[in-house]
Amino acid sequence: MNLAIRDIGRSAARFLLTAFGIGLLTSGSLVMQGIYRGIVTDATKLVRTVDADLWVVEAGTTGPFAETSRVPRSLADRVAAVPGIEAARAFALASETVTTGGRRQTASLLSLDLPDDGGWLPLQSGRLLRSAGEIVTDASLGVPIGGAVAVGGEMLTVVGLMEGMVEPSGDPMAAVTAADFRRIQAYRPPEAVELARAGGDSSTGEGAGLSAVTASVQPGRSLAEVLDRIRTWPDVAVLTRDDQLSLVINGRLERLRKQILLFTGLLSVITAAVVTVTIYAMTVEKQHTIALLKLMGARDIIVLRLILDQTGLLALSGIALGFWIEATVAPLFPRRIVVDTGAALQVSAIVVVTCLIGSVAGIWRASRIDAREALS
Amino acid sequence: MTAVLTIDRVSRVFESGGERIAVLDGASLTVAAGEMVALKGPSGSGKSTLLLIAGALDRPDDGTVTVAGMRLFPDRHPESALRALRRRAIGFVFQKANLVPFLTAAENVELARFIDGAPRGEARVRARELLTTLGLGERLGSLPSRLSGGEQQRVAVARALANRPALILADEPTAALDGARGRQVLELLKGAAKTGVGVLVVTHDDRALDLFDRVVSIADGKIVRDGEGSAAAGRSKAVTFSDTEQS
16 A cells, blocks of 8 residues: 555645646756756767877967967878877868858868868768868758858858767857868958058968867877877977867866756755655645554554655656656757766756655654644 | 453643643553443543553553553553554544545555555455445445545444454544444444453443443542443443454
């Protein structure tokens, strides 16, 4: 006989409303966690997709994902010549304003050295770059294959679409040939060139370098050995893949993580308050029944289970509703929301623990009920 | 007959506003197995306190209390032992039925067996048997709110009998019922007594005293009369419980 379920059956509407409230709070926590994990996924997507063993960046900087890093184009050849290096690739990334169908938006442009570079792009449809004048974009840019994208004075044709290649800010990424990338970087509107000339500045903006050089180490060769060798070069700094990921997650996203953590904590406190009030009220309502159970000789565990079972059911219903609400509303969000197993378990555990804490007041109240109250 | 309740020279004093009030003053009472005893007395005479002490819900200040072979006072027992005594040896019937509102009639009776750790199936069979015997075979699935006052009190009697107690303590079980229904409930308790249960009923109701084996009167915390009731002369009738029900 489960007294908790029978009692809930009597006041099912109120129980469901409370569970729905907990579900809303749970979905809030899930969405916040999902947003954070989505941002982490977006921020690390490029590092993971490039999958380089080493990132050689400008000396004194922590690389293109944290700050401006400029290295000369010749660096790729120098790195490739280091014993133990299997391949070295130029890596250039720049934020540009693109115009699509009269709409201006910001995108991150990646430079690819044809014909070998680009196989690592997560192509969803279409094909990779074959020549200048082409662009592969993330699908979120909203331009179909065959569509045109204007950027830095160039008009490029979309030949392929990628999936999930966006910046933590939500801006889509796009890949262009190294030649197009250089032209786009060097481009200045004619009016700006005239004004610069009038001011005595004759530079054309040419000579934009790379952001970094990525390299893979030959199988069987020591990564540390190669790393130590490059570290002796005074003009560059070198980071491993893990260094780069750690910089992105712990440096760039640290504040965001704290923000999400605090917000989730706040939601947990609200959940605890709601559960405390509800369980306490439900216990007070059952005061006479609990006194009767004690009078009839019920063990404490029976009274405890009456409260804990209700708390558990409330938590489980809240979690189930929370996941349902999250699954319903998540697609409406403009940013990626990643609720993986880790996030699901974490939020569920928080809700269960919060509900158990919330039930303490009810248990305390029940423990104070005297069996003799049943006689009154 | 074996005594299922022995209260010997029990005293209980309460303090109120610095004043000591002797609610029980050397009261003695015995209920034997199979005996139905009425405890009568005016308000404030100590009836309820005596019932609480008999039900292991309060401790006297002096005297000796033994219930179903367990000496409750002056011995000391942990609360868990007192609860075990209550669920196994004592059945309670109250002025109001005190049924759990979210359980059906059958489940209210099953509850006593559930609390005692009985298997669900056994508890269900026992509840069905008792309620059918008490004329509620058609109301097994009814919630208390759907039962009349008399029906509710019959369910309460069935619940008190569910664990085959040695002693039933009833606190004015007829107070909320009309004469006929009140008598019906007392007849049920009498039926239980006939199977060997000791029954102590606190009552104000003189109309059904013929059902009791003994009538004990209490005033100012003292037992002032302990005499044979009409039932001892064999003038009462009662619902008959099968012998197998009380083991």
